[in-house]
Amino acid sequence: MTKSRRTIAGALLALLVTAANAVGIPPAYTPLVVEPAVSAGRSEFDLGPALARAKRENKRLYVYLGASDCPYCRRYENFLGKNADELVPHFKPWIVVDLRSTLSTTANRLFIRVGDTSLNYTDFQRAIDDQRTRMLVYPSVWLFDPQMKPLMQMPAGTGTFETVEEQLEILNLVQ
Amino acid sequence: MTLSSPLEMRIRRRQLVLGLGAWPLAMAPTARAAIGGLPSNTGHADISPEWELLRGRLFGARPIAAGSGRVQLIAPLRAAYGASVPVKIVSQLAQTPALYVKRLHLLVDKNPSPLAATLELTPEVGQADFETRLRVDEYSHVRVVSELSNGELHMDSRYVKTSGGCSAPPNRDSPELIGRTIFKLPEPPKMDAPTTADLTVIHPNDTGFELNNVTVMYIPSYFVRTIAVSYAGRKIFDADLDFSISENPTWRFNFVPHTPGELRAEVADSKERHYTGSLQVG
Numbered sequence: 001m002t003k004s005r006r007t008i009a010g011a012l013l014a015l016l017v018t019a020a021n022a023v024g025i026p027p028a029y030t031p032l033v034v035e036p037a038v039s040a041g042r043s044e045f046d047l048g049p050a051l052a053r054a055k056r057e058n059k060r061l062y063v064y065l066g067a068s069d070c071p072y073c074r075r076y077e078n079f080l081g082k083n084a085d086e087l088v089p090h091f092k093p094w095i096v097v098d099l100r101s102t103l104s105t106t107a108n109r110l111f112i113r114v115g116d117t118s119l120n121y122t123d124f125q126r127a128i129d130d131q132r133t134r135m136l137v138y139p140s141v142w143l144f145d146p147q148m149k150p151l152m153q154m155p156a157g158t159g160t161f162e163t164v165e166e167q168l169e170i171l172n173l174v175q
Numbered sequence: 176m177t178l179s180s181p182l183e184m185r186i187r188r189r190q191l192v193l194g195l196g197a198w199p200l201a202m203a204p205t206a207r208a209a210i211g212g213l214p215s216n217t218g219h220a221d222i223s224p225e226w227e228l229l230r231g232r233l234f235g236a237r238p239i240a241a242g243s244g245r246v247q248l249i250a251p252l253r254a255a256y257g258a259s260v261p262v263k264i265v266s267q268l269a270q271t272p273a274l275y276v277k278r279l280h281l282l283v284d285k286n287p288s289p290l291a292a293t294l295e296l297t298p299e300v301g302q303a304d305f306e307t308r309l310r311v312d313e314y315s316h317v318r319v320v321s322e323l324s325n326g327e328l329h330m331d332s333r334y335v336k337t338s339g340g341c342s343a344p345p346n347r348d349s350p351e352l353i354g355r356t357i358f359k360l361p362e363p364p365k366m367d368a369p370t371t372a373d374l375t376v377i378h379p380n381d382t383g384f385e386l387n388n389v390t391v392m393y394i395p396s397y398f399v400r401t402i403a404v405s406y407a408g409r410k411i412f413d414a415d416l417d418f419s420i421s422e423n424p425t426w427r428f429n430f431v432p433h434t435p436g437e438l439r440a441e442v443a444d445s446k447e448r449h450y451t452g453s454l455q456v457g
Contacts, residue, residue: 131255155253159338160314166336175252 023068024098025077028084029091031064031098036105043101044111044118047148050097051114054146061144062094062171067103070138076158083164090171107136114148132156143173219333223316225284233280233290237328239320245329246276246321257337259308259421264319266303270296276303278322283419285315287384291419296412299431301369306427310382310419311337352377356440356452364456369429374404376425376442376450382418399424401443406456407436432456 025031032050036043047063054061066073080087101110107121125133128150132140137156145151152173161170220242230239247265254260266276281292291309309317318332355377364370376399383396398418404411411430430438435457442450 134256134259137256153251153253153255155336155338156256157338160253160336162338 023074023077024066024100025064025096026081026084028088029080029096031096033098033100035100042109042111042120043105044113045099045101046113047097048113048115050095051144051146051148054095054144057095058146059095060093060146060151061097061142061148062091063097063099063142063144065099065101065138065140065142067101067105067138069103072157072159073139076139076162079162079167083167086164087167090168094171101138103138110136130154141170143170219316221316221332221334223284225289226282226316226318229282229284229289234320234328237326239328239330241330241332243329245323245327246279246319246331248317248319248331248333250317250333250335252334253336254311257311260311260317260335260337261306261308262317262333264303264305264321266321268303268323270298270300270303272298275324276300276321277324279303279305280318280320280322281307281309282318282320283309283311283315284318286310286312286419287382288417288419291417293415294412295415297410299406299409299411300429301431302429304427304429306425308421308425310421311335313337354378354442354444354448354450356442356450358438358440358452358454360454360456364432366432366434366457369431370456371427371429372438372454374402374426374428374440374452375423376402376440376452377423378444380418380420380422380424397445399442399444402426403441404428404430405439405441406430406432407434 024033032053034045034047034050036045038044045065047061050061050063053059066077110121111118112121112124119127121136122133125131128142128148130142130150131153132155135156139158140156141154141158143151143154152170152175154170161167245267247267249263249265250260262281264279264281268274268276270276275298276296278296279292279294280290281294282289283291292307294305296303303321311317314334314336316332317335318330321329323329357375357377359373359375361371361373378397378399379394380398381394381396382398383393385394386392387394396418399416399420401416402414402424404413412428414426416424435455437453438456439453440451442452444450
């Protein structure tokens with residue numbers, strides 16, 4: 001193999017590895033990506049624009065909190081990517097919101113803003129009567145209606161819906 | 176895994192009683208895989224290979240009535256946290272000296288130590304309903320077997336899905352609180368009627384399988400082994416427990432106070448440390 005061919009092959013390999021480890025919900029799901037506003041040691045995610053869009057389009061919100069350095073997040077995202085052909089049509093009634101965090105963003109540092117109110121993770125969970133107050137686990141998913149009412153109590157982590165059948169259970173709100 | 180000697184003996188004893196070798200469930204036949212990689216026995220009332228094994232060891236050939244309605248187990252399909260799955264046992268039978276729930280066995284089929292709790296009850300419980308929180312290591316059936324004073328066995332089960340994730344380790348900043356045993360009455364006591372009480376023991380209830388992210392060493396197993404609850408000197412129930420019970424073991428139960436008295440719990444853990452807690456009632 002010539003030097004130039006090796007260079008091209010190397011570049012292609014690097015591209016493939018990067019694609020395989022791409023961070024976040026795969027583009028096939030047309031996620032609304034929300035990067036945090038970081039200041040004074042806190043990372044604040046604003047759900048306002050997602051909620052406004054959900055109201056406008058009368059869609060539900062599938063809010064995903066992932067971390068760039070979290071192996072469980074990559075596993076779920078890879079699962080979604082691998083099964084996009086089958087799953088994307090079922091996500092049609094949903095707006096997928098991709099909150100991009102890091103593992104160092106702990107419960108007391110992670111804030112979620114809705115309108116004028118900004119609450120840290122624990123207070124936000126209490127405010128919406130979510131049982132996951134004890135510990136912030138990456139990744140996490142919330143399901144909301146267009147009025148931001150939780151649709152179902154979700155588990156911490158995504159390991160219980162990493163088969164197509166179980167992901168459909170979640171989208172169909174099977175408890 | 177590093178085990179203290181009494182604990183090692185205790186686990187060996189449990190394994191001998193259950194007829195299990197070292198971490199035997201890995202050797203148990205696995206459930207058949209269905210399309211999509213899920214096991215096929217995910218119905219709440221389904222049996223599992225692990226249960227078949229346990230059933231023989233614990234109950235021999237005695238008949239067990241499943242779904243008879245005598246006992247009901249309430250648990251979520253997907254728990255918020257696998258380390259703390261709320262379960263509720265509801266008995267459709269009043270505790271009378273003539274016929275009462277004598278023993279409750281709480282099992283998690285796929286946990287490394289599947290027998291989470293055995294409760295020995297007296298008619299003083301009034302109503303044999305219990306609530307606690309369990310560790311559920313992976314997708315598993317959770318079962319309750321209710322043994323009546325006439326020898327009948329009744330069972331109910333639920334299939335529970337849990338999974339891991341990235342999170343901070345549990346808070347162990349207050350070792351001085353370990354063993355603190357607290358009673359609470361959610362409502363004022365009712366004389367001569369079942370009264371609900373909550374009992375919490377502050378304890379890490381470490382399984383021995385958890386890695387300390389800082390030291391990269393396994394945290395040694397250390398858990399509440401027994402709890403004996405009495406009221407006015409009369410036994411309410413005794414619990415034989417394991418690390419399948421969540422951190423800070425909590426039990427909601429009933430008792431029947433006939434006169435003012437002391438509600439008392441005597442607790443022993445796997446390091447043979449003893450703790451007591453009490454509450455004056457009435």
